Amino acid sequence: MLTVHQFPCLSDNYGYLLHDTDSHETIAIDTPDAAEYLRQADLKGWRITQIWNTHWHPDHAGGNEAIKAATGCSITGPAEIEGKFPIDRIVSHGDTALIGGEAAQVVDVSGHTNGHIAYHLPQAGLAFVGDAVFALGCGRMFEGQPKQFWDSLSRIKAWPPETLLYCAHEYTASNARFALHADPDNAALQAYSDEIAAKRAKGEWTVPTTLKRELATNPFLRADDPALMAKWGGSAPYETFAALRAAKDNF
Template structure:
């Protein structure tokens, strides 16, 4: 069983520290900054041997250089964004395999938030690291891609086993839940989940990871019937102040 540790950084980012006990190998997923990630690993007696990046945005790669300098780790990330992630050692694309000790991740290309965004699916562990493509009750903004791409991405992710744990990179769930209720006011699952999220956030608790099953039931973007409906909802969400 993997050990996965949430490290909150910046205003709302999460870096995921992933440890594979059989081999003792550890990876950092999308390290926005270095110091708290190195400190968390050191506190557990873990040495970071890999970094996995999902996309090029600075709040996902900002810690790469310092962690690499401190540990000598190897950095893996999307081949399509190699020019924007200068610390990369291994370039990966759709269907490539990445190993952490005894565990294998399959690379999924999920462009839209950025043109070369990828996710890492670990089928034997029922885990997927999705960066900024899928959020709890939300999805990433369409900075470099289209609603059609995002719709395809979310349908692919929706097809994963329902128990799959979804590790996204931001704590956006409260705002996403309020929008989800506006988009689907009659959805009782959204109503119930939003109440749970409000209570969790009031107590200072994190709301991720989520699961594919939860997103199927409550995510208005995953539940969009078409790319056109997703586009309408994404445009509405971009200006939503509920």
């Protein structure tokens, strides 16, 4: 049985430890803050046996060396990690990563960076998506191109709607403000935004989210919606996505 331990770290990151109660394996999903990951594992009585990186940014792979030194764990991630932070096994789209008897599917979700991957565990109904998609948002397009990023989001859109999306940052309140600007007539989005505001007022987390909810409310996943295409322009969804992403960058 898999369990996810979530905790805040740095200024707005979430850390995740994925633990298998049968094999006693524990995976650090990304490594923004090595000391906090090690502390949280100790509090749970777990030993980190693997690291799964989603992309190369320091707030996702910067703790690799320290955690490996403390635990002897193995490190899996995309090729873009190599030469920047320690890595033992390079994976790409279509590969799998194992925890106990369960396989995570490695999925290309590039766009935020050119090698960004996600780990989708279909049996458990969850995915670790890094900075590819957020609650009501998506990552800034630092390295990729609009069609590339839209194709990545389309792969996420194809997962079962009940999939829990564990994204890496608490950006939801600011994402909601832009989403309402982008899609003001979306009643489901307005209700979601109100819920987010109430949660944040109480200091509660808004992550994880469900794919079903994001499909109904996240403008970046809805760039193929005819109403949004008409409002934001573009003859293809990736062009609408590009317009939305540019607008968010300057919002």
